[in-house]
Amino acid sequence: MSSESDGQGAGSPRGNGPPALKKPVSGSAHARVSPADLIFKNVTRAAGIGLLVLIAAIAAFLVIEATSALQANTGNFFTTTEWFPNASPPVFGIAALLFGTVLTAVIAMIIAVPVAVGIALFITVYAPRRLATPLAFIVDLLAAVPSVVFGLWGLIVLVPRMNGLQQWLTDYFGWIPLFSTDDGLVGRSIFVASIVLAIMILPIVAAISREIFLQVPNPHKEAALALGATRWEMIRTAVLPYGKPGVISASMLGLGRAMGETIAVALVLPASFNISWHILSPAGNTIAANVANGFSEANPIGRGALIASGLVLFIVTMLVNIMARAVIARRREFSGAT
Amino acid sequence: MATRIDVSGLTAYYGNFKAVANVQFSIEPKNVTAFIGPSGCGKSTVLRTLNRMHEVLPGARVEGQVRMDGQDLYGAGVDPVNVRRNVGMVFQRPNPFPTMSIYENVIAGLKLNGTRKKALLDERVEQSLRGANLWEEVKDRLGRPGSGLSGGQQQRLCIARAIAVEPQVLLMDEPCSALDPISTLAIEDLIAQLKASYTIVIVTHNMQQASRVSDTTAFFTLDKTGDPGRLVEMDRTEKIFSNPTQKRTEDYITGRFG
Numbered sequence: 001m002s003s004e005s006d007g008q009g010a011g012s013p014r015g016n017g018p019p020a021l022k023k024p025v026s027g028s029a030h031a032r033v034s035p036a037d038l039i040f041k042n043v044t045r046a047a048g049i050g051l052l053v054l055i056a057a058i059a060a061f062l063v064i065e066a067t068s069a070l071q072a073n074t075g076n077f078f079t080t081t082e083w084f085p086n087a088s089p090p091v092f093g094i095a096a097l098l099f100g101t102v103l104t105a106v107i108a109m110i111i112a113v114p115v116a117v118g119i120a121l122f123i124t125v126y127a128p129r130r131l132a133t134p135l136a137f138i139v140d141l142l143a144a145v146p147s148v149v150f151g152l153w154g155l156i157v158l159v160p161r162m163n164g165l166q167q168w169l170t171d172y173f174g175w176i177p178l179f180s181t182d183d184g185l186v187g188r189s190i191f192v193a194s195i196v197l198a199i200m201i202l203p204i205v206a207a208i209s210r211e212i213f214l215q216v217p218n219p220h221k222e223a224a225l226a227l228g229a230t231r232w233e234m235i236r237t238a239v240l241p242y243g244k245p246g247v248i249s250a251s252m253l254g255l256g257r258a259m260g261e262t263i264a265v266a267l268v269l270p271a272s273f274n275i276s277w278h279i280l281s282p283a284g285n286t287i288a289a290n291v292a293n294g295f296s297e298a299n300p301i302g303r304g305a306l307i308a309s310g311l312v313l314f315i316v317t318m319l320v321n322i323m324a325r326a327v328i329a330r331r332r333e334f335s336g337a338t
Numbered sequence: 339m340a341t342r343i344d345v346s347g348l349t350a351y352y353g354n355f356k357a358v359a360n361v362q363f364s365i366e367p368k369n370v371t372a373f374i375g376p377s378g379c380g381k382s383t384v385l386r387t388l389n390r391m392h393e394v395l396p397g398a399r400v401e402g403q404v405r406m407d408g409q410d411l412y413g414a415g416v417d418p419v420n421v422r423r424n425v426g427m428v429f430q431r432p433n434p435f436p437t438m439s440i441y442e443n444v445i446a447g448l449k450l451n452g453t454r455k456k457a458l459l460d461e462r463v464e465q466s467l468r469g470a471n472l473w474e475e476v477k478d479r480l481g482r483p484g485s486g487l488s489g490g491q492q493q494r495l496c497i498a499r500a501i502a503v504e505p506q507v508l509l510m511d512e513p514c515s516a517l518d519p520i521s522t523l524a525i526e527d528l529i530a531q532l533k534a535s536y537t538i539v540i541v542t543h544n545m546q547q548a549s550r551v552s553d554t555t556a557f558f559t560l561d562k563t564g565d566p567g568r569l570v571e572m573d574r575t576e577k578i579f580s581n582p583t584q585k586r587t588e589d590y591i592t593g594r595f596g
Contacts, residue, residue, distance in 0.1 A: 223434075237446060
């Protein structure tokens with residue numbers, strides 16, 4: 001690199017290349033920068049910096065708005081499960097909300113990701129083209145359905161019809177604490193909310209996974225087939241390992257969406273503030289749903305408390321994304337990106 | 339282990355397009371056969387019919403017979419997966435699995451066959467990498483990604499992967515076209531060694547290469563674009579390159595055509 005900028009110009013630094021093929025550099029040794037390049041460079045730089053400033057501004061806003069409420073809080077913000085920020089003295093904590101947020105989102109992801117990957121594999125590998133094209137189109141369309149539609153559907157259609165499945169789960173798997181119904185069984189449970197969330201994030205995870213699997217280079221698939229792989233073995237040998245980082249990214253995007261989802265959860269879950277692993281029982285609330293339910297009736301302290309909960313969600317979502325990046329980066333040299 | 343191949347009445351299609359028509363030839367065991375001919379003459383297509391990889395492409399199909407030691411690969415009830423386990427293939431561009439280490443790449447085929455014993459796998463990795471003249475270069479970094487090797491090393495890794503399952507036949511589709519001359523020489527030397535154990539069929543655009551590595555050469559051509567490719571002549575390599583029977587073969591190898 002250094003030998004090119006020392007003003008020797010057209011001469012080949014190594015001496016054995018064909019110098020005649022290179023155009024002589026006219027005038028200065030430095031390349032001339034065109035105005036278009038300059039403008040483009042600065043616009044993109046401004047966009048990048050703008051994004052960082054925006055994130056910092058959001059964080060600052062959340063911190064400032066939350067501080068006075070946190071100072072007025074008589075409970076411990078991290079361990080208290082109750083949420084009475086509008087009372088005097090105010091007492092509220094994030095524990096139950098954070099628990100509900102992470103639990104519903106994780107259950108939603110456990111349900112949605114395998115199904116989404118299955119859909120994506122079916123569309124890219126198994127389905128004949130006549131079927132694959134409309135299917136991919138439908139999945140993309142579903143990803144654009146507003147979440148309030150899913151929420152209403154969950155409340156009106158899913159909740160009354162889930163008792164059978166929930167009863168079956170507790171009858172046969174009740175010995176697992178997760179499915180115990182010692183505290184009763186309801187339609188509006190964490191489990192049903194998770195299913196609504198799973199259906200909501202399914203299309204986006206499937207759509208991204210499909211894009212990823214389409215990018216698997218054909219030579220890798222042919223290499224597997226030529227070794228005598230069946231279609232499924234080809235998927236396991238060439239498609240899934242290559243697509244893994246992308247599927248992880250898609251899942252994290254889905255997890256983020258599930259954690260931040262407001263209306264669908266607010267419609268399905270009864271707002272209660274307790275921590276319980278019994279996902280079929282009446283329990284739980286999430287940060288985003290709580291904000292939606294409480295914001296309009298909140299006094300200034302109450303609003304500050306809700307904003308503080310929003311700050312927690314902001315941090316948790318970021319941590320999840322950082323963790324996903326770390327998982328992907330750990331095996332970067334095996335990723336196929338050279 | 340090596341197998342003889344008899345092809346008769348072979349016609350291959352891509353959808354409605356007839357790529358090669360009525361090809362007929364035989365290949366002796368432990369012989370290197372080179373397919374040469376201009377682009378589009380169907381030599382790669384014919385190669386891919388020998389392990390039923392042609393039909394992997396949507397709409398592609400094959401008529402005719404390909405017999406390996408008498409058994410028709412296209413007979414009723416023959417599973418293409420089993421065919422491919424017995425016929426190894428090396429592609430034009432080196433394609434080691436990027437998500438796997440060198441070691442995992444070599445045993446990829448064995449794992450498909452259900453081999454799990456560590457000792458056996460270790461032994462087979464060394465044996466295959468030695469067979470591909472790659473062992474000395476990679477023995478200290480078997481856990482490193484296969485995609486970190488040079489192009490020529492990657493291609494030898496692909497050969498090691500193909501021979502690790504001890505196939506009866508080894509197909510090579512222009513294995514050196516993406517490689518530099520030194521790596522090409524390494525592969526050609528390797529072919530000369532591998533012929534002791536395997537029946538080898540190689541497609542090449544490089545006529546010097548065909549004359550260097552092969553015992554038998556088949557010349558394919560097509561009359562004009564859109565016509566199916568045909569096998570013009572197949573004979574001992576010395577004969578094809580010194581005194582071919584067909585005028586078209588002579589025109590091609592002397593550079594008057596193609």
